[in-house]
Amino acid sequence: MSVSVQMLMGTYFIGRFGSDEIKKNVLQPAIEGKKVTCICFTEDQSGSDLAGTRTTAVRDGDGWVLSGTKQWITNGPIADVATVMATTDPSAGLKGLSFFLVEDGMEGFSKGQVFHKLGTRGAPTGEIVLDAVRVDGDHHLGEETGKGLEYSTDILNMIRVMTGLAACSIADEAMKDAAAFARGRVAFGKPISRYQLIREKFGRFYAKYEAARTLLYRVACMIDEGMECRREAMAAKWFATEMCLEAVDEATRVYAGNGFCMEYEPQRFFRDARFLLSGGGTHEVLLNFLGGQMLRG
Ligand SMILES: Cc1cc2nc3c(=O)[nH]c(=O)nc-3n(C[C@H](O)[C@H](O)[C@H](O)COP(=O)(O)OP(=O)(O)OC[C@H]3O[C@@H](n4cnc5c(N)ncnc54)[C@H](O)[C@@H]3O)c2cc1C
Incomplete structure (x- = not known):
């Protein structure tokens, strides 16, 4: 950071x-x-x-x-x-x-x-x-x-892409760490990674993570091309952060009791992810703007 x-x-x-x-x-x-x-x-x-x-x-x-x-x-x-x-x-x-x-x-x-x-x-x-x-x-x-606000237009788009990519990094690390735990943790006679409800968490994560990254790279390309992308940058940052918050929550669930313990990694991802909610614009402000734009017709 x-x-x-x-x-x-x-x-x-x-x-x-x-x-x-x-x-x-x-x-x-x-x-x-x-x-x-x-x-x-x-x-x-x-x-x-x-x-x-x-x-x-x-x-x-x-x-x-x-x-x-x-x-x-x-x-x-x-x-x-x-x-x-x-x-x-x-x-x-x-x-x-x-x-x-x-x-x-x-x-x-x-x-x-x-x-x-x-x-x-x-x-x-x-x-x-x-x-x-x-x-x-x-x-x-x-x-x-x-003209400070006008000068901030480009950098705010970049901050949103950067915050979104930070969300992707935290989420990816959290879920990779949880996957390693799931492979090694045995319950009811087999690794918990073999249970469908555990697998579902990783399947959902993978789809949303790929979607978030694709969206962010698209906005990064738009910035490089000098295109107007305020709405796209806001939407991408919001989507990536929500994806990350879900991922860090699921990672602690895979760990269960150990996920509540300061000795293991999930608690750090869980705490760090909260920052994403204010960096690059709070989600209330982002959604208020995006919703307002759509409803304006
Ligand atoms: C770890 C960390 C690092 C930071 N680093 C920096 C930094 O380097 N430089 C810097 O300048 N700032 C920094 N910030 C501050 C960050 O930019 C602000 O927290 C952010 O802009 C939100 O402002 P606020 O916290 O005052 O909340 P407020 O803006 O007061 O919001 C309070 C609540 O009201 C809601 N709200 C406000 N307006 C609306 C609206 N129109 N519609 C709906 N809801 C609304 C918000 O969503 C939020 O829920 C950092 C914050 C954190 C947590």
Whole structure:
């Protein structure tokens, strides 16, 4: 998860809009793994609804002053640089949002609370606190202010594909692990892998896993071709995550009592999969949008 953030969300806007100097000082070391990056959308009162963004960016000569607290930031506790969404015009809602680059070591930059999480514990998550951090003009990442949401269209599609593929990976690992257990576990005189009701779990998984992967690769191709694919990306992410949640649940059932035990693998897949429900958009928000689009006629 840390590496995914570094490869996509943490470096995307720097690569797209950064000056040559920023690319040399930030992007190159990030690619080399010498600087850790993160992306900061979420705040205490603003998750799905970015119009609630309270972090402000105020003009100061040829630069900007940023103030606010970002929450739930993957890599936040170890970040050297952060791409931060802030509003330059709080009355403009979604049309006031822009991205800025801030760096650890700047006056007013600090790392707040580190969150103790249910899953994905390999990737540290926490707060980024900006107390009147002054950045130069070239740290505004974009051609125009107020276009942050528009600039996010492509990356949101990519995040959804990436989250969906993470769902496929977790599900695949969970079911392969469960298959190995099923082959070795004997009940009523034979391995439980020989029972039809156990086999059904793997049959259903295989079909849904292949469907999810096919859908995700199709959206990835659409992104590569520069095609509009917002709905397809949302649908693929939703489908893959639901497939994964079912798979990690079935894996714990194959293990039965041992699936409830912290000594075995299924509990970790079960916990990690919960993250997929918020990454790339909550399922309520995705389905609300997709359903609304269909019902519009
Ligand atoms: C492990 C982890 C890592 C994360 N990493 C990052 C990161 O690196 N950077 C970052 O910026 N954020 C990160 N996040 C935050 C994540 O993006 C948010 O959790 C997500 O956007 C949802 O926001 P929220 O949690 O504030 O929930 P809310 O948006 O407040 O939603 C609460 C509930 O209301 C529902 N809801 C909201 N709006 C609607 C609607 N219109 N219709 C129907 N239901 C609705 C939601 O579906 C949900 O059930 C991370 C979260 C987690 C768990």
